[in-house]
Amino acid sequence: xxxxxxxxxxxxxxxxxxxxxxxxxxxxxxxxxxxxxxxxxxxxxxxxxxxxxxxxxxxxxxxxxxxxxxxxxxxxxxxxxxxxxxxxxxxxxxxxxxxxxxxxxxxxxxxxxxxxxxxxxxxxxxxxxxxxxxxxxxxxxxxxxxxxxxxxxxxxxxxxxxxxxxxxxxxxxxxxxxxxxxxxxxxxxxxxxxxxxxxxxxxxxxxxxxxxxxxxxxxxxxxxxxxxxxxxxxxxxxxxxxxxxxxxxxxxxxxxxxxxxxxxxxxxxxxxxxxxxxxxxxxxxxxxxxxxxxxxxxxxxxxxxxxxxxxxxxxxxxxxxxxxxxxxxxxxxxxxxxxxxxxxxxxxxxxxxxxxxxxxxxxxxxxxxxxxxxxxxxxxxxxxxxxxxxxxxxxxxxxxxxxxxxxxxxxx
Amino acid sequence: xxxxxxxxxxxxxxxxxxxxxxxxxxxxxxxxxxxxxxxxxxxxxxxxxxxxxxxxxxxxxxxxxxxxxxxxxxxxxxxxxxxxxxxxxxxxxxxxxxxxxxxxxxxxxxxxxxxxxxxxxxxxxxxxxxxxxxxxxxxxxxxxxxxxxxxxxxxxxxxxxxxxxxxxxxxxxxxxxxxxxxxxxxxxxxxxxxxxxxxxxxxxxxxxxxxxxxxxxxxxxxxxxxxxxxxxxxxxxxxxxxxxxxxxxxxxxxxxxxxxxxxxx
Ligand code: HEM
Numbered sequence: 233x234x235x236x237x238x239x240x241x242x243x244x245x246x247x248x249x250x251x252x253x254x255x256x257x258x259x260x261x262x263x264x265x266x267x268x269x270x271x272x273x274x275x276x277x278x279x280x281x282x283x284x285x286x287x288x289x290x291x292x293x294x295x296x297x298x299x300x301x302x303x304x305x306x307x308x309x310x311x312x313x314x315x316x317x318x319x320x321x322x323x324x325x326x327x328x329x330x331x332x333x334x335x336x337x338x339x340x341x342x343x344x345x346x347x348x349x350x351x352x353x354x355x356x357x358x359x360x361x362x363x364x365x366x367x368x369x370x371x372x373x374x375x376x377x378x379x380x381x382x383x384x385x386x387x388x389x390x391x392x393x394x395x396x397x398x399x400x401x402x403x404x405x406x407x408x409x410x411x412x413x414x415x416x417x418x419x420x421x422x423x424x425x426x427x428x429x430x431x432x433x434x435x436x437x438x439x440x441x442x443x444x445x446x447x448x449x450x451x452x453x454x455x456x457x458x459x460x461x462x463x464x465x466x467x468x469x470x471x472x473x474x475x476x477x478x479x480x481x482x483x484x485x486x487x488x489x490x491x492x493x494x495x496x497x498x499x500x501x502x503x504x505x506x507x508x509x510x511x512x513x514x515x516x517x518x519x520x521x522x523x524x525x526x527x528x529x530x531x532x533x534x535x536x537x538x539x540x541x542x543x544x545x546x547x548x549x550x551x552x553x554x555x556x557x558x559x560x561x562x563x564x565x566x567x568x569x570x571x572x573x574x575x576x577x578x579x580x581x582x583x584x585x586x587x588x589x590x591x592x593x594x595x596x597x598x599x600x601x602x603x604x605x606x607x608x609x610x611x612x613x614x615x616x617x618x619x620x621x622x623x624x625x626x627x628x629x630x631x632x633x634x635x636x637x638x639x640x641x642x643x644x
Numbered sequence: 645x646x647x648x649x650x651x652x653x654x655x656x657x658x659x660x661x662x663x664x665x666x667x668x669x670x671x672x673x674x675x676x677x678x679x680x681x682x683x684x685x686x687x688x689x690x691x692x693x694x695x696x697x698x699x700x701x702x703x704x705x706x707x708x709x710x711x712x713x714x715x716x717x718x719x720x721x722x723x724x725x726x727x728x729x730x731x732x733x734x735x736x737x738x739x740x741x742x743x744x745x746x747x748x749x750x751x752x753x754x755x756x757x758x759x760x761x762x763x764x765x766x767x768x769x770x771x772x773x774x775x776x777x778x779x780x781x782x783x784x785x786x787x788x789x790x791x792x793x794x795x796x797x798x799x800x801x802x803x804x805x806x807x808x809x810x811x812x813x814x815x816x817x818x819x820x821x822x823x824x825x826x827x828x829x830x831x832x833x834x835x836x837x838x839x840x841x842x843x844x845x846x847x848x849x850x851x852x853x854x855x856x857x858x859x860x861x862x863x864x865x866x867x868x869x870x871x872x873x874x875x876x877x878x879x880x881x882x883x884x885x886x887x888x889x890x891x892x893x894x895x896x897x898x899x900x901x902x903x904x905x906x907x908x909x
Contacts, residue, residue: 311864311865311867311868312868314864315861315864315865315868318857318860318861318864319861321857322854322857322858322861325850325853325854325857326854328845328850328898329847329850329851329854329893329896329898330896330897330898331897331898332897332898333845333898351845399842399843406841408840408841447762554762554764555764555765556708556762556765557765557768558765577765578765578766578768578838579765579766579768579769579837579838580837581837581840588840590839590840592840608840610840610841612841615836615842618842619833622829622832622833625825625829626825626826626829629822629825629826632818632822633731633819633822634731636731636732636733
C-alpha cells in the first residue's frame with residue numbers, strides 16, 4: 233500500500249484536524265468554566281430552551297443540506313469528527329466516573345475546572361453541542377431524500393439526537409422536591425437537594441397512613457469487648473423462624489418458637505399482639521460446652537428495650553429484618569380542586585396532574601413505627617420527548633437485530 | 645418448594661446437556677439437529693413452566709429474592725441465545741447460554757438460602773429481569789467478541805491470513821452493542837419508576853455509558869476507512885471497560901455515593 237502523506241488542513245480533512253478541533257473545543261470549554269469562576273452552565277427554562285433547541289435543529293439540518301458538497305461541512309458531519317467527539321465525551325465521562333460528583337465548598341483547581349460536577353460543566357456542554365451538530369448534519373443527508381433502507385440509521389441517530397438534546401436542554405425544567413409528611417397531616421412544602429428553604433408546591437398531600445413490612449429478623453452474636461459481630465459457621469444470614477439453627481465456635485443455638493408480633497406478658501412470657509404494636513420475639517435454646525439454657529430474645533422497638541441473651545461474655549441478639557416494602561396511603565389535591573386517593577410504594581409511583589409522586593423514604597430510626605413519610609414529587613415536562621428518543625433507538629435496535637447477518641455476509 | 649425447584653432445575657440441566665451433546669453430534673449426523681433443538685428448547689420451557697407454577701403457588705410474581713430472579717435468567721438467557729443464533733447464524737452461542745443458565749441454577753441448588761435472601765424494595769420491579777437478562781447476554785456476546793479478537797491478533801502476529809475470524813469478532817461486537825443499548829435503556833426506564841429520574845450520572849450508569857461509547861466508537865471506526873486488523877486490538881481491549889463497569893466500579897472513589905453498590909452474592 234502506498235501511503236500518501238496528507239499535509240495538515242489539506243482537504244479532505246480527517247482525523248488529525250478533527251482531533252485538533254475537538255481538543256481546542258474542550259480546552260475552550262475549560263477556559264470558559266474557569267472564567268465563570270467554576271460555575272457551570274445555566275440552561276434557560278421553557279419556552280426559551282425549546283425555542284433554542286428548535287433553532288439548533290433547523291440550523292443544523294439546513295446547513296447539512298445546503299452545503300452538502302463543501303469540504304468543511306462534509307467534514308463537520310463526518311465520522312472522523314464524530315469519533316473524536318465520542319472520545320471526548322468518553323474522556324469527560326471518565327472523569328465523572330472516577331471523581332466523586334458532588335458540590336464541594338473548598339476552592340481548588342479541580343473544583344474551578346468543574347471536575348466535581350463535570351456533567352453540568354462548560355467543557356461537557358460544548359462537546360455535547362458539537363456532537364449534536366455533527367450527528368445532526370450526518371442525519372440530514374440520510375433523512376432527505378428519504379430511502380427505506382436508511383430507516384434503521386434514522387431511528388438510531390435521530391432517536392439519540394432527540395433523547396440527548398431533550399435530556400440536556402430539559403434538565404432546567406426538571407423539578408424534584410422532597411415532601412416530608414407526618415401521619416394525619418397535610419403538606420404542600422417541598423425541599424430541593426440544593427436549598428434549605430422549602431418551596432410552595434401547586435399540590436398538597438395528606439398522609440392517612442404509613443406502613444412498613446419487614447423481612448424476618450436476623451440472629452447475630454455480638455462481642456461487646458471488641459464491638460464486633462461474630463460470623464457464624466455457615467457465613468450466611470440467619471433469618472429467624474421456628475426451627476432455625478445456628479452455630480458459632482462452641483455455641484449452638486436453636487430457635488424453639490418465633491412470634492413475629494408479640495408483647496411481653498405479665499409473667500415474662502411474651503404474648504401474641506397485633507401488628508401495629510407487636511415486635512418479634514423468639515425463644516431460643518443455647519448450648520455451650522458447659523451449659524444449656526433457654527431464653528426469650530426480642531428486637532426491641534422505640535418503646536421497648538431489646539432483650540438479648542448473655543452467654544460467656546457474648547450477647548445473642550435479634551436484629552430487625554430489612555424493609556421488604558413500605559407504602560403511604562395519601563390524598564393528593566391541587567389548587568384547582570382536583571383530588572385523588574393513592575397508595576404510594578417504591579417502584580409504584582402515581583401520576584397526578586403532570587406530576588409524579590414517589591414513595592422515597594421514612595424515619596429510618598423509627599423503622600416500622602415511623603410516623604413520617606418522605607414523598608418525592610417530580611415534574612419533568614420533557615420526559616415524553618426523551619422517551620420518544622429511547623423508543624426510536626429501541627426500534628432501530630429491533631430492526632438491526634432482525635435484519636441479522638444475511639445482508640451483511642460480505643463485509644470486506 | 646425447594647424440592648420442586650431441584651427437580652425442575654435438574655430436568656432443565658439434563659435437557660440442555662443432552663441437547664448440547666446431540667447438537668455437537670449433529671455436525672456428522674444432520675438427522676439429530678431437530679431433536680437437539682427440541683431438547684434444548686425444552687430445558688428453557690421447563691424453567692418457564694416452573695416459574696408459572698411457582699408464581700401461582702406464591703400468589704405474587706417470583707421477583708422478591710435473588711434466587712427467584714435467577715429462575716428468570718435461567719429460562720430467558722437460553723431463549724435469547726436460540727433467537728440470536730437463529731437470526732445471526734452465530735454457531736456456539738447457545739452452548740454459552742445454556743452453560744450460563746446451568747451455572748445460575750447450580751448456585752440456587754447449592755445455596756438454597758438464596759431463596760431467602762431478599763431484594764430491597766427498589767429492586768422488586770418488572771424491569772429488573774429484562775435489564776439483567778439483556779446485559780448478561782450482551783456481556784456473553786462481547787466477551788466472545790473480545791476472545792475472538794485476541795485470537796485474531798495472535799494470528800496476525802504469526803502472519804496468518806484470517807478474514808473469517810475478523811468478521812466473527814465484528815458480528816459479535818455489533819450484536820453485543822444491540823444488547824448493551826437495550827440494557828442501558830431498560831435501566832433508564834426502570835430508574836424512572838424506582839428512583840424518579842432516568843439518568844443521574846450515578847457511577848454505575850456512567851461506566852455503563854462509557855462501555856456503550858467504547859463499542860459505539862468501534863462501530864463507526866469500522867464503517868470508516870480504518871484498517872480492520874488494527875481494530876482487532878481495539879475489540880480485544882474494549883472488554884476491559886466492561887469489566888470495570890461490572891466489577892471495578894465499587895472500588896473507585898466515585899462509588900461512595902452510588903445507589904448500585906448493594907453487595908450481592
Ligand atoms: C457522532 C455522531 C455520529 C455520526 C457522525 C454517525 C455517523 C454514522 C454513519 C455515517 C454510519 C454509517 C451508515 C451507513 O453506512 O449506512 C453510522 C452507522 C451507525 N451508527 Fe452512527 N453516527 C453517530 C452517532 C451514533 C450514535 C449516537 C448511535 C447510537 C444510538 C449510532 C449508531 C449507529 C449504528 C448502530 C450504526 C450501524 C453500524 C453498522 O451497520 O455497522 N451512531 N453512523
